[in-house]
Amino acid sequence: MPKEWTDKQERQYEHIKDSAEDRGASTGRAEEIAARTVNKNRAQAGQTKTASRSSLQDKSPQQRGGQRSGRRGPKGPTRDQLYNEAKKRNIKGRSSMTKNQLAHALGRD
Missing domain, CATH: 1.10.287 (Helix Hairpins)
Known part of the structure; x- marks a missing residue:
C-alpha cells in the first residue's frame, strides 16, 4: 500500500x-x-x-455500482475515459473528437 x-x-x-x-x-x-x-x-x-477531470467530476465508484465498467455498448466508457486512452496512445486530433469518433479511433466500435 x-x-x-x-x-x-x-x-x-x-x-x-x-x-x-x-x-x-x-x-x-x-x-x-x-x-x-x-x-x-x-x-x-x-x-x-493531481487527479484527472473524470476522477473529480464523475460519480464515486460506490455510487456508480459497476456502470460503465469498461463494457462496450451504450453504457461503455465515458468520453473522458476514451480521451485519456487516446492521449496515452498519442492519437492526433483527439481534442475535437466526439465520443463515437474516439471509440472508432481506438478500435472500440
Missing part, C-alpha cells in the same frame, strides 16, 4: 480486492480494481496532488 493511504483506505482496498477475487477476477485484476477505487475516492476527497 502507498504510505499516503490511511488505515481505513487500506482496509477498503483489502475488502474490494477480496470481493473481486470472490467474483472470479485474477489477483492482478482484483488489485487493480481495488487500487483504482481507493485512488479515485482519494482524488475526490482532495487527498492527491
